[in-house]
Amino acid sequence: MSNEKRSDVAAEQASEPDLDRGVVEAWVAEAISNPDRAYKAAFYTATFFFLLTTLFPFYWLFMVALTPRDGLRDVGVLTPGGLNPGAFIDIFTQIPFHRYIFNSFLIATVATVIVLFVASLAGYVFGRLRFRGRNVLLLAVLVTSFFPPAAFFVPLNRLFNANVEVLRPLIEAGSLYNTPYAIFIPLSALYLPLSIFILTTFYSQIPDGLEDAARVEGTTRLGALFRVIVPLSAPGVATAGVLTFITVYNEYFFSSLMTDGRPENWAPMLEGILRFQGEFEVLFNLMAAASIVAVLPVAILVIVAQEKIVSGLTAGGLKE
Amino acid sequence: MRPLNWLETRSEEVFAYILLAPAFLLLAVVAFFPLIRTFQFSLLSDQTATRNPFGGFVGLDNYAALLTGEALLPQQFLDPAFETPLLQQALFVTLAFAILSVLFETLIGFGQALVIDQDFYGRRWVRVAIIIPYAIPIVIQSMIFYLMFNPTVGFAADFMQWLGVFGQNPLADSSDSFVIVLVADIWKTSAFMALLILAGLQSVDRGLYDVARVSGASKWQQFKYITLPLVAPALLVAMLFRTMDAMRIYGLIDATAGCQTVPSMSCLVITALQETRRWATASSVAFLTAIVIGVMVVFYLVGLRDTEADVA
Numbered sequence: 001m002s003n004e005k006r007s008d009v010a011a012e013q014a015s016e017p018d019l020d021r022g023v024v025e026a027w028v029a030e031a032i033s034n035p036d037r038a039y040k041a042a043f044y045t046a047t048f049f050f051l052l053t054t055l056f057p058f059y060w061l062f063m064v065a066l067t068p069r070d071g072l073r074d075v076g077v078l079t080p081g082g083l084n085p086g087a088f089i090d091i092f093t094q095i096p097f098h099r100y101i102f103n104s105f106l107i108a109t110v111a112t113v114i115v116l117f118v119a120s121l122a123g124y125v126f127g128r129l130r131f132r133g134r135n136v137l138l139l140a141v142l143v144t145s146f147f148p149p150a151a152f153f154v155p156l157n158r159l160f161n162a163n164v165e166v167l168r169p170l171i172e173a174g175s176l177y178n179t180p181y182a183i184f185i186p187l188s189a190l191y192l193p194l195s196i197f198i199l200t201t202f203y204s205q206i207p208d209g210l211e212d213a214a215r216v217e218g219t220t221r222l223g224a225l226f227r228v229i230v231p232l233s234a235p236g237v238a239t240a241g242v243l244t245f246i247t248v249y250n251e252y253f254f255s256s257l258m259t260d261g262r263p264e265n266w267a268p269m270l271e272g273i274l275r276f277q278g279e280f281e282v283l284f285n286l287m288a289a290a291s292i293v294a295v296l297p298v299a300i301l302v303i304v305a306q307e308k309i310v311s312g313l314t315a316g317g318l319k320e
Numbered sequence: 321m322r323p324l325n326w327l328e329t330r331s332e333e334v335f336a337y338i339l340l341a342p343a344f345l346l347l348a349v350v351a352f353f354p355l356i357r358t359f360q361f362s363l364l365s366d367q368t369a370t371r372n373p374f375g376g377f378v379g380l381d382n383y384a385a386l387l388t389g390e391a392l393l394p395q396q397f398l399d400p401a402f403e404t405p406l407l408q409q410a411l412f413v414t415l416a417f418a419i420l421s422v423l424f425e426t427l428i429g430f431g432q433a434l435v436i437d438q439d440f441y442g443r444r445w446v447r448v449a450i451i452i453p454y455a456i457p458i459v460i461q462s463m464i465f466y467l468m469f470n471p472t473v474g475f476a477a478d479f480m481q482w483l484g485v486f487g488q489n490p491l492a493d494s495s496d497s498f499v500i501v502l503v504a505d506i507w508k509t510s511a512f513m514a515l516l517i518l519a520g521l522q523s524v525d526r527g528l529y530d531v532a533r534v535s536g537a538s539k540w541q542q543f544k545y546i547t548l549p550l551v552a553p554a555l556l557v558a559m560l561f562r563t564m565d566a567m568r569i570y571g572l573i574d575a576t577a578g579c580q581t582v583p584s585m586s587c588l589v590i591t592a593l594q595e596t597r598r599w600a601t602a603s604s605v606a607f608l609t610a611i612v613i614g615v616m617v618v619f620y621l622v623g624l625r626d627t628e629a630d631v632a
Binding site for chain 1: 333335336342352354355357361434448449450455458460467468474507511518538567568570575589593603
């Protein structure tokens with residue numbers, strides 16, 4: 001390597017004649033004789049470009065949020081049209097936005113717990129057990145993810161709107177519409193396949209010997225799953241959990257159609273943001289402020305978990 | 321006898337089926353049952369006036385009406401006579417959107433993945449910054465781009481008009497809105513592609529690059545002969561997931577331009593349902609969407625098998 005460098009330098013000196021060159025020309029000549037420099041420059045340019053394009057929309061949204069209501073025409077590319085940090089308080093006083101966030105948070109958490117538990121059992125079976133019909137069942141799981149949410153919507157809508165006498169003691173109205181169940185039941189099922197696939201690959205990589213050892217020690221098969229296999233597959237479980245939480249929290253289709261949009265009826269965060277579209281005036285600055293607040297939970301999750309997600313996807317053998 | 325002991329004495333096969341029961345129960349209620357019902361609904365006729373939205377059995381008439389452009393909908397699924405402008409036909413919008421968005425997202429996502437795969441000071445934060453759009457709720461992503469292209473608040477509409485690309489109110493024009501939706505989607509989901517491609521990049525054996533350097537391969541040759549072939553399967557899987565997702569686009573459109581302006585197939589299901597109360601037609605649109613997605617998936621699976629055969 002160092003040898004190569006030295007010969008490069010030598011070549012550079014040899015090929016650098018005493019011609020009078022402009023700055024750009026000189027840089028290009030140098031880049032040609034020493035391509036590593038060009039790669040470095042390209043790398044920093046690309047990094048800068050990607051950072052600018054991904055972060056600018058957030059910055060601009062923040063500028064809109066800071067703008068007072070009557071200054072919205074004056075929002076610039078980089079500057080707000082006035083200064084009104086009070087918007088971040090108004091969103092909680094004008095409507096109970098914290099309640100919407102809580103609803104979304106609860107729905108996403110419950111869905112994640114259900115998905116992780118059910119997908120752990122299924123992933124264990126698909127990853128470690130031999131039985132008849134394995135491939136057919138795995139295919140059945142895969143096929144459900146071909147269908148658009150819309151394909152499930154009509155019957156589910158009827159199902160959740162139906163009055164079921166059995167539910168009366170639990171839910172006053174007797175139907176699941178306007179309850180968190182109407183959102184997290186469909187979403188847990190629809191995002192289940194992804195977690196099943198991630199966990200199947202993870203669980204299948206745990207050596208049989210470890211499970212056998214636990215069994216010899218006297219645990220049951222289920223005990224071995226939850227005490228040995230799941231803890232050893234922690235990155236996979238974390239990845240599946242984080243991805244499920246993010247997708248459910250961010251979901252639009254069922255979240256916007258399964259409640260009437262009132263916070264006490266378990267409407268999720270997206271309805272809260274859309275509530276600022278009043279009848280006479282759309283409060284864009286409050287929508288922007290609400291959006292920034294609503295992004296925070298998932299943003300923090302990404303910051304904390306990004307290393308885990310990347311390693312989880314890598315080890316999950318996505319390459320297969 | 322305690323239930324756990326009972327479970328413990330079952331054979332492996334019975335044990336497997338019992339553990340799969342919760343997953344399949346959930347899938348049966350939320351996925352299999354509704355799919356069968358939707359298919360049954362799609363074979364009935366529409367009843368827009370009565371309380372029950374379904375009429376008698378009509379076989380595949382709804383599908384035929386959709387494919388010949390005779391269905392009574394605010395937008396056409398497909399108009400073979402081309403009387404409807406292309407960008408108001410759901411099948412065209414969906415396919416164009418899926419192909420263009422996946423193409424750009426793959427290219428940009430690959431670039432981003434190559435950047436965050438490097439070792440450099442502050443990599444952790446650059447990674448977070450590049451991945452974060454993926455975690456943004458659809459409604460917020462829509463809001464950002466809606467505001468940017470809103471003629472009173474945003475600057476982007478003025479800028480695009482100055483360039484002479486967009487008309488007066490871009491969010492009410494089909495082709496302008498299509499571009500806006502496309503850009504918004506690329507902004508968010510390139511990050512997802514980057515994440516999946518990065519996973520592929522990280523599983524490439526670093527020793528291969530040392531070998532390549534010793535044999536005098538340039539960076540470009542290293543990329544072409546090592547990175548690309550080894551990442552290809554992961555890339556195809558990522559593209560498969562993205563294509564399936566892009567073909568179901570609904571939320572982004574609904575919250576920016578609206579389903580009337582940019583009718584995707586999922587959009588058409590909801591407009592048929594809510595605005596015209598044609599439940600049976602809506603069901604057949606939903607099924608046609610699934611069929612189109614299924615065809616795309618088959619193409620990918622064939623491609624995936626071929627690359628795997630190449631690698632092996």
